[in-house]
Amino acid sequence: MPTLPENRRTFVTGLLAGLLAGIPTTGLMALFSLVGGASLPELLASTIALSLPLSLFETLRASFGADAKHYLYYIVLIGQCLIFALCGGGYLLLLKFPRFAFTWDETDRLRPLAGLLLGLLLWLFANLLFLPLTGGGLFGSELPGGIFQTTGSLAIAGITFGLLFVFIQHWLALRPTSSHEREHITTQRRSLRRGILVNGLKLLGLGALGTLAWRFISEGFSAPSPSTSYQPPQSRITPPPQPAYGTLSDVPGHSPEITPADDFYVVSKNFVSDPSVNQAGWKLTIDGAVTKPYSLTYNDLLALPQQQQYETLMCISNPVGGDLMGNAFWEGVPLSQLLAQAGNLDEAAADIILHGADEYTDSIPLTKALEPATLVALHMNNAPLTQAHGFPARLMVPGIYGMKHVKWLQRIEVVTSDYLGYWQKSGWSDPAPVRMTTRIDTPRSDAILDPKQKLVIAGIAFSGDKGISQVNVSTDDGRTWQQATLKRPPSAITWVLWEVPWQSPQSGSYRIIAYAVDLDGNVQSPEMAPPAPAGSSGYHRVQVTVR
Ligand SMILES: Nc1nc2c(c(=O)[nH]1)N[C@H]1C(S)=C(S)[C@@H](COP(=O)(O)O)O[C@H]1N2
Numbered sequence: 001m002p003t004l005p006e007n008r009r010t011f012v013t014g015l016l017a018g019l020l021a022g023i024p025t026t027g028l029m030a031l032f033s034l035v036g037g038a039s040l041p042e043l044l045a046s047t048i049a050l051s052l053p054l055s056l057f058e059t060l061r062a063s064f065g066a067d068a069k070h071y072l073y074y075i076v077l078i079g080q081c082l083i084f085a086l087c088g089g090g091y092l093l094l095l096k097f098p099r100f101a102f103t104w105d106e107t108d109r110l111r112p113l114a115g116l117l118l119g120l121l122l123w124l125f126a127n128l129l130f131l132p133l134t135g136g137g138l139f140g141s142e143l144p145g146g147i148f149q150t151t152g153s154l155a156i157a158g159i160t161f162g163l164l165f166v167f168i169q170h171w172l173a174l175r176p177t178s179s180h181e182r183e184h185i186t187t188q189r190r191s192l193r194r195g196i197l198v199n200g201l202k203l204l205g206l207g208a209l210g211t212l213a214w215r216f217i218s219e220g221f222s223a224p225s226p227s228t229s230y231q232p233p234q235s236r237i238t239p240p241p242q243p244a245y246g247t248l249s250d251v252p253g254h255s256p257e258i259t260p261a262d263d264f265y266v267v268s269k270n271f272v273s274d275p276s277v278n279q280a281g282w283k284l285t286i287d288g289a290v291t292k293p294y295s296l297t298y299n300d301l302l303a304l305p306q307q308q309q310y311e312t313l314m315c316i317s318n319p320v321g322g323d324l325m326g327n328a329f330w331e332g333v334p335l336s337q338l339l340a341q342a343g344n345l346d347e348a349a350a351d352i353i354l355h356g357a358d359e360y361t362d363s364i365p366l367t368k369a370l371e372p373a374t375l376v377a378l379h380m381n382n383a384p385l386t387q388a389h390g391f392p393a394r395l396m397v398p399g400i401y402g403m404k405h406v407k408w409l410q411r412i413e414v415v416t417s418d419y420l421g422y423w424q425k426s427g428w429s430d431p432a433p434v435r436m437t438t439r440i441d442t443p444r445s446d447a448i449l450d451p452k453q454k455l456v457i458a459g460i461a462f463s464g465d466k467g468i469s470q471v472n473v474s475t476d477d478g479r480t481w482q483q484a485t486l487k488r489p490p491s492a493i494t495w496v497l498w499e500v501p502w503q504s505p506q507s508g509s510y511r512i513i514a515y516a517v518d519l520d521g522n523v524q525s526p527e528m529a530p531p532a533p534a535g536s537s538g539y540h541r542v543q544v545t546v547r
């Protein structure tokens, strides 16, 4: 039987070999996920993201912004390396039992067989336990890649890890000949091991701290913060104000009315790679509770009459003043027309489920699906959709949040009961109507302004499909308000650009606040709400210094 300190040495050797073999293996798996193989870290990260309570999700998002999901992914990658290390330690201890003597050669080195066995164990663990628990199904049967790709890529990862483990164990266990030499090498190796471990951990820690600090410095101070101090006199104006359209002065820093596709915000649930859909093999299927289910190719869809519209998209995760918003010119086929060609809808048809090629789903009520501005869009800003924005086709459904604008659309399914989609399953709003919001684009938070220059306050206001009739701006914490000039929007479902001049303020510190009124006279709610679960609300506030 091995003695205790010997056990510890064996365990540490295994730990180190597991870690050193685990790092390249984890890298390999991350590569696999780019080409459609299974990526356990990505699966685990999305399982974690989905099971986080919404409040925690929001806190993370507020401190790390849209990159939160990438950080989570990196943490899971590091975690996976540590788990590889633990496996290595445990495995090497296990092999010390006499019955596993056959896995060692005469010079105390593992035989390659031991590596293959380790790979097999991990492969079984992944297929029989990990995948089913993270929703991938036994042997990955429920993953987009399917059983073959999943088990295949995991087998390659398992073999790589096992053989690297054996190889590194050899390197760590080089046998010294004389006892003096052994002493010497052991001490040397021990301090070497400790050095590698300690320095590795230090590096990891420093890296994490540095990233945090950098985030804080670059974004923490300018994080948008809604105001609490102001209550508007009324929540609804009757009759609704007539919009005062005028010409704007094109001030630097003001959002362009149309967002170029490359600058358009991108949000997806996918940690590593979004689907890249091959247009030639792609079909759009319309089925479910209809009498004539059918499919269309890309060219079939292009051949149908195209409807054109400007529409602004906003993510439900957008904080007040945030930039998960963009406005573009979309072209596509009205969903109502596609549904009309599917024969008769079941009398009880209630929801339409949109399925994306990334296994993402969401639903809209039938009434919303039949609205004339609900499109299956193929073009954005006069070009085919880019991959990031959902090539070849995505849903556009005005009035509700970006979440419901399903990208990489594959299937449109009519169902007779209410359906909860990907985000709804973890608590996000299902109807998800856009909440009215006003953003101050310029000046930026913490700007230092020169009153001798011409000062202009400018931004955007958006209210889904409700339009904007008025924007009011205050520079004295809500005591007085100035009505902004609005630019006539390109459609009733886009944001509206606005600006007000700021006449020679005294030097001092100012807080700028803005809110909007929609075309029905509803006044934007001052009530602060975080994005979860139904979209953020409150007034955007920007603190500046004039001197
Ligand atoms: N298939 C699919 N569609 C999706 C998503 C996704 O993860 N997968 N994310 C949704 C979310 S949350 C938003 S805000 C919008 C973002 O669209 P954009 O990236 O074109 O701005 O896409 C929506 N459509």
Ligand SMILES: [Mo]
Residues within 6 Å of the ligand: 267, 314, 315, 316, 317, 402, 403
């Ligand atoms: Mo979103």
